[in-house]
Amino acid sequence: MIIKEHVNLKPRNTFGIEARCRYWIECDDEGQLLDLLASRPWRGQETFVLGGGSNVLFTADFPGVIFHPAMKEREIASETATEVFLRVGAGVPWDDVVRWAVERGYGGIENLSMVPGSVGATPVQNIGAYGAEIGERIARVEAIDVERGVKRVISGEECRFGYRDSLFKGEWKDRFIITRVTYRLSKTPRFHLDYRGVREEVERTGEPSLASIRQAIIRLREARLPDVKALPNAGSFFKNPVVERSIAERLSALFPAMPSYPAGEGNVKLAAGWLIEQAGWKGRAIGEAAVHDKQALVLVNKGGATGSEIARLANEIKKSVFMNFGVWIEPEVNIL
Numbered sequence: 020m021i022i023k024e025h026v027n028l029k030p031r032n033t034f035g036i037e038a039r040c041r042y043w044i045e046c047d048d049e050g051q052l053l054d055l056l057a058s059r060p061w062r063g064q065e066t067f068v069l070g071g072g073s074n075v076l077f078t079a080d081f082p083g084v085i086f087h088p089a090m091k092e093r094e095i096a097s098e099t100a101t102e103v104f105l106r107v108g109a110g111v112p113w114d115d116v117v118r119w120a121v122e123r124g125y126g127g128i129e130n131l132s133m134v135p136g137s138v139g140a141t142p143v144q145n146i147g148a149y150g151a152e153i154g155e156r157i158a159r160v161e162a163i164d165v166e167r168g169v170k171r172v173i174s175g176e177e178c179r180f181g182y183r184d185s186l187f188k189g190e191w192k193d194r195f196i197i198t199r200v201t202y203r204l205s206k207t208p209r210f211h212l213d214y215r216g217v218r219e220e221v222e223r224t225g226e227p228s229l230a231s232i233r234q235a236i237i238r239l240r241e242a243r244l245p246d247v248k249a250l251p252n253a254g255s256f257f258k259n260p261v262v263e264r265s266i267a268e269r270l271s272a273l274f275p276a277m278p279s280y281p282a283g284e285g286n287v288k289l290a291a292g293w294l295i296e297q298a299g300w301k302g303r304a305i306g307e308a309a310v311h312d313k314q315a316l317v318l319v320n321k322g323g324a325t326g327s328e329i330a331r332l333a334n335e336i337k338k339s340v341f342m343n344f345g346v347w348i349e350p351e352v353n354i355l
């Protein structure tokens with residue numbers, strides 16, 4: 020276990036924001052973490068769990084304790100004739116899991132290739148991309164209850180996964196340190212090629228396979244998203260808003276080119292990027308905080324932007340989208 024004070028978080032968030040935390044606790048051993056929680060030396064202070072920092076925005080120094088789970092093991096916990104249950108430590112980079120599965124012919128997560136971040140965050144965010152969501156593949160989550168100082172094993176169903184959402188973001192916010200996640204992978208994968216552009220990109224290089232889908236998705240992502248090393252960002256800053264069908268129909272009548280997608284039970288998902296672009300924000304900046312000039316859903320740090328500058332830009336965008344379309348968009352990024 021590593022315990023440090025006044026740690027610089029700039030290298031630990033993909034927005035590249037200058038911020039420090041009071042205490043930093045990095046741990047790869049559940050037992051040690053439970054012992055530490057029993058004594059709670061930080062009583063009364065705020066706590067936060069940070070993985071790869073690819074979905075957070077620090078708007079100030081963090082005055083409390085940051086936990087950084089670093090469990091790195093990976094094992095096949097069990098298998099059946101058709102499925103493999105892969106148990107992975109929270110500190111493993113998510114894309115390493117996808118690469119490992121694809122190389123062995125295990126399917127179900129290939130469309131989530133190259134989503135940044137660590138395994139521990141995957142159930143929190145219910146990461147999704149190119150028609151897949153990880154919630155469909157999570158069998159169980161092992162976590163430590165910070166308040167009670169005990170270990171819990173939580174089933175996938177209990178996590179109540181929704182669009183970029185789970186109980187870890189709602190009722191259970193900041194309550195658990197996730198230490199391991201078990202994914203249910205398929206030995207007889209069915210390919211999902213129907214999401215925009217995937218089939219065409221796969222077919223450019225040959226027959227669909229887990230490997231060709233992974234490569235196609237990597238190429239699509241590289242073409243559409245700015246590289247965090249060149250232009251620090253946290254991916255999609257806003258979630259796509261889900262509205263009642265009647266609202267979507269009224270907007271479609273006014274804006275016939277507006278993209279919309281069925282979202283179950285009389286709801287429709289709108290494209291936040293399109294709304295932001297139509298409101299005139301693509302490429303605009305406030306100081307060093309800017310809207311990416313190729314993808315309006317992504318906010319970028321052009322250099323020395325502060326977290327507050329990015330949050331202010333996000334707030335202006337949110338108000339402007341509401342003024343133009345009567346729809347509130349909410350951040351996907353965790354603002355601290």
Ligand SMILES: Cc1cc2nc3c(=O)[nH]c(=O)nc-3n(C[C@H](O)[C@H](O)[C@H](O)COP(=O)(O)OP(=O)(O)OC[C@H]3O[C@@H](n4cnc5c(N)ncnc54)[C@H](O)[C@@H]3O)c2cc1C
Nearest residue numbers: 070071072073074135136137139140146147148197253254
């Ligand atoms: C260029 C780019 C592209 C992206 N594309 C996508 C995409 O296609 N789809 C998508 O869904 N996301 C995308 N994201 C967002 C991001 O990759 C995911 O949200 C990812 O799951 C965050 O992982 P992380 O380890 O960096 O989490 P962090 O940013 O460190 O944390 C995110 C949240 O999870 C919590 N958390 C992290 N680890 C744990 C843990 N072990 N226990 C408890 N809570 C924890 C944190 O407290 C926080 O609330 C993208 C980001 C970038 C920068």
